[in-house]
Amino acid sequence: MVGLDTxxxxxxGAGRSRSAWFWARASSLVKLTVPFVFLVAxxxxxxxxxxxxxxxxxxxxxxxxxxxVLVAHGVLLSYTETSMWRWFVGVGVGTGVAIPVALALxxxxxxxxxxxxxxxxxxxxxxxxxxxxxxxxxxxxxxxIVLSIAYVTxxxxxANTMSGIGQIPKASVQAAQTLGANRWQVAxxxxxxxxxxxxxxxxxxxxxxxxxxxxGAEMIAAQSGLGYMIFESRANQLTQRTVAGMxxxxxxxxxxxxxxxxxxxxxxxxxxxxxxRAR
Amino acid sequence: MPVVGSxxxxxxxxxxxVNDVCHEYVRAGDKTAVIALGPVSLQVSxxxxxxxxxxxxxxKSTLLMIIAGLLPPTRGTVAVDAVPxxxxxxxxxxxxxxxxxxxxxxxxxxxxxxxxxxxxxxREANQIxxxxxxxxxxxxxxxxxxHELSGGMRQRAAVARTLAAKPKVxxxxxxxxxxxxQTRGVLQEELVGIWARTAQTVVFVTHSVxxxxxxxxxxxxxxxxxxxxxxxxxxxxxxxVRFSRESAPRVAEVAASLLASVRVAQPRQSxxxxxxxx
Amino acid sequence: xSSRFRRGRAPLVWRVCLRTVLRPGLVPVAVVLAVWxxxxxxDHLPVYKLPHLTQVASELWHLAVSGTIFGALGxxxxxxxxxxxxxxxxxxxxxxxxxxxxxxxxxLMPLVAFFNAIAGIAWIPLAIVWFGFGSGPVLFVxxxxxxxxxxxxxxxxxxxIPRVMYDAVRTxxxxxxxxxxxxxxxxxxxxxxxxxxxxxxxxxxRALVAxxxxxxxxxxxxxxxxxxxxxxGSTVVSVILVIGVVWILMDRxxxxxxEALTVRRWGMMGGADL
Numbered sequence: 001m002v003g004l005d006t007x008x009x010x011x012x013g014a015g016r017s018r019s020a021w022f023w024a025r026a027s028s029l030v031k032l033t034v035p036f037v038f039l040v041a042x043x044x045x046x047x048x049x050x051x052x053x054x055x056x057x058x059x060x061x062x063x064x065x066x067x068x069v070l071v072a073h074g075v076l077l078s079y080t081e082t083s084m085w086r087w088f089v090g091v092g093v094g095t096g097v098a099i100p101v102a103l104a105l106x107x108x109x110x111x112x113x114x115x116x117x118x119x120x121x122x123x124x125x126x127x128x129x130x131x132x133x134x135x136x137x138x139x140x141x142x143x144x145i146v147l148s149i150a151y152v153t154x155x156x157x158x159a160n161t162m163s164g165i166g167q168i169p170k171a172s173v174q175a176a177q178t179l180g181a182n183r184w185q186v187a188x189x190x191x192x193x194x195x196x197x198x199x200x201x202x203x204x205x206x207x208x209x210x211x212x213x214x215x216g217a218e219m220i221a222a223q224s225g226l227g228y229m230i231f232e233s234r235a236n237q238l239t240q241r242t243v244a245g246m247x248x249x250x251x252x253x254x255x256x257x258x259x260x261x262x263x264x265x266x267x268x269x270x271x272x273x274x275x276x277r278a279r
Numbered sequence: 280m281p282v283v284g285s286x287x288x289x290x291x292x293x294x295x296x297v298n299d300v301c302h303e304y305v306r307a308g309d310k311t312a313v314i315a316l317g318p319v320s321l322q323v324s325x326x327x328x329x330x331x332x333x334x335x336x337x338x339k340s341t342l343l344m345i346i347a348g349l350l351p352p353t354r355g356t357v358a359v360d361a362v363p364x365x366x367x368x369x370x371x372x373x374x375x376x377x378x379x380x381x382x383x384x385x386x387x388x389x390x391x392x393x394x395x396x397x398x399x400x401x402r403e404a405n406q407i408x409x410x411x412x413x414x415x416x417x418x419x420x421x422x423x424x425x426h427e428l429s430g431g432m433r434q435r436a437a438v439a440r441t442l443a444a445k446p447k448v449x450x451x452x453x454x455x456x457x458x459x460x461q462t463r464g465v466l467q468e469e470l471v472g473i474w475a476r477t478a479q480t481v482v483f484v485t486h487s488v489x490x491x492x493x494x495x496x497x498x499x500x501x502x503x504x505x506x507x508x509x510x511x512x513x514x515x516x517x518x519x520v521r522f523s524r525e526s527a528p529r530v531a532e533v534a535a536s537l538l539a540s541v542r543v544a545q546p547r548q549s550x551x552x553x554x555x556x557x
Numbered sequence: 558x559s560s561r562f563r564r565g566r567a568p569l570v571w572r573v574c575l576r577t578v579l580r581p582g583l584v585p586v587a588v589v590l591a592v593w594x595x596x597x598x599x600d601h602l603p604v605y606k607l608p609h610l611t612q613v614a615s616e617l618w619h620l621a622v623s624g625t626i627f628g629a630l631g632x633x634x635x636x637x638x639x640x641x642x643x644x645x646x647x648x649x650x651x652x653x654x655x656x657x658x659x660x661x662x663x664x665l666m667p668l669v670a671f672f673n674a675i676a677g678i679a680w681i682p683l684a685i686v687w688f689g690f691g692s693g694p695v696l697f698v699x700x701x702x703x704x705x706x707x708x709x710x711x712x713x714x715x716x717x718i719p720r721v722m723y724d725a726v727r728t729x730x731x732x733x734x735x736x737x738x739x740x741x742x743x744x745x746x747x748x749x750x751x752x753x754x755x756x757x758x759x760x761x762x763r764a765l766v767a768x769x770x771x772x773x774x775x776x777x778x779x780x781x782x783x784x785x786x787x788x789x790g791s792t793v794v795s796v797i798l799v800i801g802v803v804w805i806l807m808d809r810x811x812x813x814x815x816e817a818l819t820v821r822r823w824g825m826m827g828g829a830d831l
Contacts, residue, residue: 231771239682246680392729
């Protein structure tokens with residue numbers, strides 16, 4: 001534990017050596033790996049102790065082999081591709097609709113207040129509840145899934161964009177106005193960039209909802225994709241494929257979230273956060 | 280302000296002894312040990328008001344945390360009334376710079392926490408809390424939550440909370456750094472009033488020479504990297520007159536000599552550091 | 558409009574009623590309903606794709622009178638409550654226990670994050686393998702989902718407590734572990750816990766609908782997917798409306814009051830929501 005004052009001590013060796021950097025990286029990697037090694041060990045041990053069949057409780061080794069099979073046959077990759085594409089399009093459509101709507105609503109606040117109850121009501125309807133209706137409209141497949149993802153992405157993006165715009169200091173708008181900006185220029189130069197941190201947070205939340213929705217929708221209304229795979233494998237008594245699929249889903253989401261969504265959010269919010277704090 | 284019975288009946292503060300205390304930490308980068316503080320030795324007699332003054336990063340807050348028992352010293356010992364300190368306890372109350380009031384408790388419950396933890400019943404504790412809230416001049420604020428108060432009021436509440444635990448030594452870590460100048464002046468004067476009435480031993484950390492000159496019986500100026508005692512200044516001006524207009528030049532004189540000492544204490548490279556942190 | 562009310566001619570009861578009924582927010586709702594009502598006269602969508610407003614209304618009336626909808630709702634809600642309580646209790650308890658130990662916390666956090674990432678719904682197939690069709694998989698999936706969300710958020714909440722809060726209580730004489738838990742850890746983690754409960758309930762509600770569609774033989778989700786299979790659009794839309802209304806009621810009657818009494822009162826929660 002570092003004392004309170006030590007944080008402000010002048011740093012003598014500011015440029016840290018390369019090996020120190022390496023060791024810091026390595027130790028954090030170990031810290032991340034050990035729990036999972038432990039998890040697999042517990043999984044293996046419990047399988048031995050419980051003595052259940054592979055149908056009920058597939059062994060780690062079998063799941064690993066199944067991974068190999070699924071990858072070798074190209075199934076895993078192609079289903080992952082299918083799923084991610086659906087998810088990407090769904091999140092894109094949801095965001096693409098939500099941001100202009102949010103800007104428009106922020107522009108006409110009284111109108112926005114009027115719309116809130118309706119928006120609230122639609123937010124309250126679980127996107128998966130729409131699936132039976134979407135199926136009646138479009139049959140199984142791409143459209144149903146994309147629509148349900150877009151639906152569930154739309155609301156957090158809308159809400160967060162609007163709250164982002166709400167947090168823009170009035171002085172920024174006034175400053176633009178005193179510089180001679182008209183309504184639209186204010187929207188373009190102040191509101192739109194000012195709403196960005198909110199939007200990004202919203203997209204990250206919405207993308208998370210969308211990912212869960214993707215898996216659910218694929219189980220109910222698709223003939224391909226990871227959700228379909230884990231569900232169908234169960235029917236075929238190939239539980240190891242279900243587990244392999246679940247792990248893929250978890251890893252995929254962590255990768256997308258940690259490698260793309262979180263850094264983007266952090267970069268935007270931090271960059272604009274400075275601006276906001278200066279209020 | 281009326282003096283409430285149990286407040287005045289409080290026993291006088293304890294004496295504090297700091298012997299050759301050092302604090303080292305391991306730098307994250309190259310894993311080398313850095314001496315941040317010490318060795319430092321201090322004697323504070325019962326009822327004394329001591330200011331620890333120094334440039335940012337001189338380890339004065341670290342020293343305070345060590346005295347509080349929140350940070351174990353690498354070497355050396357701390358003792359209150361000749362009993363060695365082994366960890367945090369209510370005999371050394373701390374007023375933190377950022378108040379550290381518990382946001383989920385009302386002001387009264389915050390102040391009552393010390394007595395409650397000492398085993399008082401809820402009613403007794405609340406009664407004690409109200410007395411101390413009155414002592415710090417906010418008798419009406421008991422039912423409010425900390426976030427509803429201004430910075431100055433929060434700091435008053437924090438002082439009341441610490442005093443209500445009846446510590447032998449009161450440790451204050453730049454408590455008025457976060458409030459505006461005008462409120463700070465009021466709080467300083469009130470603190471001296473409370474100190475005079477409760478005969479409390481106080482160790483007060485500050486980076487402001489004016490503050491040290493206004494408050495202290497004795498000022499210990501610390502040098503930085505590593506933090507050591509550079510010089511000691513007894514302040515002989517009586518406390519009752521320090522806040523008066525007539526004494527302003529004399530307080531300023533004390534402050535000026537303190538400033539000269541701090542200047543020497545401040546190493547070249549950190550003189551450019553404009554901000555400090557607690 | 559409001560100025561007319563302010564004159565105070567009409568009796569108070571009337572004024573209150575009118576003010577509740579004539580909310581500006583209801584205008585868009587009315588517009589949507591009106592469009593829905595007149596749409597069939599302009600568009601020739603098959604009825605099973607977009608049932609008429611009147612059909613849905615009569616279907617809802619029928620479902621309500623026969624008690625069918627309440628039966629399904631009861632099935633769904635009882636599952637939700639049981640699973641939610643199990644998951645949330647275990648999540649908070651384990652969360653607080655783990656948060657007490659820095660090392661344990663650091664060790665478990667990646668695992669919890671990982672299980673949190675395996676969308677709750679993805680457990681459905683495995684749950685069916687383990688429990689067969691029926692209530693079993695529904696309960697398991699929801700409890701599991703709620704458990705990890707609440708656990709994760711409890712840990713995040715505990716991590717977010719400033720160190721100085723612990724220091725403050727320790728210097729006031731709180732040296733026992735139980736004191737620290739009661740005075741700092743539990744209330745301090747409350748922001749996270751409540752956020753977790755809220756998110757958990759939302760996800761549980763969504764998972765409930767999904768699992769019932771896939772693995773149950775009663776409840777709202779089952780009712781809806783079954784109706785879809787026989788091209789009964791009015792029932793599908795009725796269930797959608799019921800799902801929306803029930804969530805709003807849960808939010809207003811349960812989540813918001815709890816928040817208002819705790820973290821909002823403590824000034825620990827900022828941010829606007831719609």
